[in-house]
Amino acid sequence: MKLLAGTSGYAFKEWKGSFYPDDLKADGMLGFYSGKFSTVEINNTFYRLPKEHVLLEWAAQVPEPFTFAIKASQRITHHARLKPECAGAVEFLLMAPRAASVMLVGDFNDWTASATPLHTAAAGGLWAVTVPLPPGRYRYAFVVDGTRWQPDPSAPPAPDDEFGSPASVVTIGGTL
Numbered sequence: 001m002k003l004l005a006g007t008s009g010y011a012f013k014e015w016k017g018s019f020y021p022d023d024l025k026a027d028g029m030l031g032f033y034s035g036k037f038s039t040v041e042i043n044n045t046f047y048r049l050p051k052e053h054v055l056l057e058w059a060a061q062v063p064e065p066f067t068f069a070i071k072a073s074q075r076i077t078h079h080a081r082l083k084p085e086c087a088g089a090v091e092f093l094l095m096a097p098r099a100a101s102v103m104l105v106g107d108f109n110d111w112t113a114s115a116t117p118l119h120t121a122a123a124g125g126l127w128a129v130t131v132p133l134p135p136g137r138y139r140y141a142f143v144v145d146g147t148r149w150q151p152d153p154s155a156p157p158a159p160d161d162e163f164g165s166p167a168s169v170v171t172i173g174g175t176l
């Protein structure tokens with residue numbers, strides 16, 4: 001299992017002096033941060049997807065293989081609350097700025113990579129797909145560029161299985 005350590009956000013002026021150098025400008029915070037941590041949670045995706053130019057700027061400031069964990073939309077977590085009557089609108093997001101392709105595999109598509117391709121939601125590496133799912137508990141992962149299996153950095157990890165592949169879990173319709 002690979003664990004990534006990071007924080008929820010990175011652009012905090014209150015961190016100047018204790019984490020960031022006192023004289024560091026706001027536009028240098030992500031680059032400095034990415035030299036210390038390998039991932040960061042992006043909180044503003046809770047309200048809306050960032051503009052294309054913002055995603056491109058973020059990707060240009062971090063080294064490979066830095067990971068952006070995209071916070072799930074409030075439409076899913078607060079408005080729909082993953083209730084059975086709201087099934088059918090589960091949006092899967094992955095920030096993979098250098099990927100040529102991203103596929104979604106899971107219990108819901110028999111782990112068939114070609115069944116559920118993601119599309120680029122905006123240039124800069126944000127990939128997205130909406131999958132209709134009835135109530136249940138589902139294991140899933142992303143397949144990046146056809147070979148690299150990656151769990152969802154913004155979702156709970158799934159228990160190990162007999163195949164040893166990284167996976168995440170989503171529960172729709174409450175606790176099952």
